[in-house]
Amino acid sequence: MTEPEGRSTVVSKDLQNVLHPVVPHRQLETEPMVIVEGRGSTVVEADGTEYLDGMAGLWCVNIGYGRTELADVAAKQMRALPYYPHTAINQPAAALAERVNGLLGGDNHVYFVASGSEANEAGFKIARQYMKHEHPGQYRYKTISRYLGYHGTTLATLASGGMGDRKQKFEPLSGNDFVHVAPPYCYRCPFGLKYPSCELACVKNIESTIQGEGPDTVATVLIEPVMSAVGVAVPPDEYLPEVAAIAKKFGCLLHIDEVINGFGRTGAMFAHQHYGVRPDMVSIAKGIVSAYLPIAATVVRNHVFQSFVGEPSENRQVFQISTYGGHPVAAAVANRNIEIILEEKLVERSAQNGAYLLEGLRTLLKHPCVGDVRGKGLLAGIELVKDRQTKEAVPADRIKGVVDFARKNGVLVGRSGGGRHLGNCIVLSPPLVITRPEIDRIVAVLDKAIEELGAQLGAS
Numbered sequence: 001m002t003e004p005e006g007r008s009t010v011v012s013k014d015l016q017n018v019l020h021p022v023v024p025h026r027q028l029e030t031e032p033m034v035i036v037e038g039r040g041s042t043v044v045e046a047d048g049t050e051y052l053d054g055m056a057g058l059w060c061v062n063i064g065y066g067r068t069e070l071a072d073v074a075a076k077q078m079r080a081l082p083y084y085p086h087t088a089i090n091q092p093a094a095a096l097a098e099r100v101n102g103l104l105g106g107d108n109h110v111y112f113v114a115s116g117s118e119a120n121e122a123g124f125k126i127a128r129q130y131m132k133h134e135h136p137g138q139y140r141y142k143t144i145s146r147y148l149g150y151h152g153t154t155l156a157t158l159a160s161g162g163m164g165d166r167k168q169k170f171e172p173l174s175g176n177d178f179v180h181v182a183p184p185y186c187y188r189c190p191f192g193l194k195y196p197s198c199e200l201a202c203v204k205n206i207e208s209t210i211q212g213e214g215p216d217t218v219a220t221v222l223i224e225p226v227m228s229a230v231g232v233a234v235p236p237d238e239y240l241p242e243v244a245a246i247a248k249k250f251g252c253l254l255h256i257d258e259v260i261n262g263f264g265r266t267g268a269m270f271a272h273q274h275y276g277v278r279p280d281m282v283s284i285a286k287g288i289v290s291a292y293l294p295i296a297a298t299v300v301r302n303h304v305f306q307s308f309v310g311e312p313s314e315n316r317q318v319f320q321i322s323t324y325g326g327h328p329v330a331a332a333v334a335n336r337n338i339e340i341i342l343e344e345k346l347v348e349r350s351a352q353n354g355a356y357l358l359e360g361l362r363t364l365l366k367h368p369c370v371g372d373v374r375g376k377g378l379l380a381g382i383e384l385v386k387d388r389q390t391k392e393a394v395p396a397d398r399i400k401g402v403v404d405f406a407r408k409n410g411v412l413v414g415r416s417g418g419g420r421h422l423g424n425c426i427v428l429s430p431p432l433v434i435t436r437p438e439i440d441r442i443v444a445v446l447d448k449a450i451e452e453l454g455a456q457l458g459a460s
């Protein structure tokens, strides 16, 4: 084993050789962060600084950092079988599929991939193939999804998403196969209405859009139950059941994106389970393995699976493959990760400590620039405004100031997407193992950061 390199060597090697995602290169030059280890909800910088990670990495390290037993599970599986394509059968992936199927209520089959984007993309393709099999006279290929949603980084998942800032450098994206509808973003209702007198205009918008497009062209309705990237938009309780009923009425598959929401994040194992719906397809990633290795999946109900069952001559099988799909090492680690979530009752803990976090964050409403605080489980958003009446958004550079202030005070928080969008929310998605004193610390640091922001806004 070679000696670990010093921090400055790592930084210079990186800056000379790595092309990073999303973060501006110049920012990395001035504020490089080299994370070397983690335990629980804390990560450690190479210079020794400890940070409380209010984002669980990228909304994903659900069981927290430093679970060395997962390294043992990976090493054991790697010694036995590091890899074999999933055109054959392997034990860890079979066990993981059984477990996931059970958690999703049974009656499913699981298609494994390596990332959340791939899980959604595979869902679009499975739905299109299913429609070709089941409705040969129709041409059902469209996905109905929401403005302000995020479903991944590939061209098709970007097209399905509704975050203009993430799309603008790549447009034009695909044609009319992704059709957008208004999101259930009640704080800034796209129809200017108020719940409940709105009578869920956003759901009616889905119905009229499907009718307008022609139901025999629509394959799926894609929904992330609690919208994360926009700043955590929690829908009214009736929203998802009503959307599910519309999808059913028009013969479209209901495709639920649980990439962030799943595995306890919102205080249920899966967020759609809060609302009593049974989707036709579910995309899962992140929390399935707490990001210790890359693995994800598209889970389909058995009535969809049946469409892919047949003799070789019938050519009904799934017409796609991902090299790393069903990876035995990632699957073995995911199995143990889910056992830990169950053994340590992390879903229940997310519900309880999520309520505690929300209560703490609501105290921040004392600051005039906090327009809204919302969340479900350990997924929360704080919307920052210059004026509560007009809801004018705090500009993006000021939001960065809040994130930077928190970081300087040892707490990592996230922010909603910017660009064409307002980007004026602070978001939180800590490891599900976070403790109440750690939650108190996040709230206290944000209190100071927002007080500072308020002073700046008053002065500007």
Ligand SMILES: Cc1ncc(COP(=O)(O)O)c(C=O)c1O
Binding pocket: 115, 116, 117, 118, 120, 150, 151, 152, 153, 224, 228, 229, 257, 259, 260, 285, 286
């Ligand atoms: C709701 C949602 N779906 C899909 C994705 C894409 O997942 P990945 O980055 O693993 O491709 C993300 C990523 O954050 C997401 O938030």
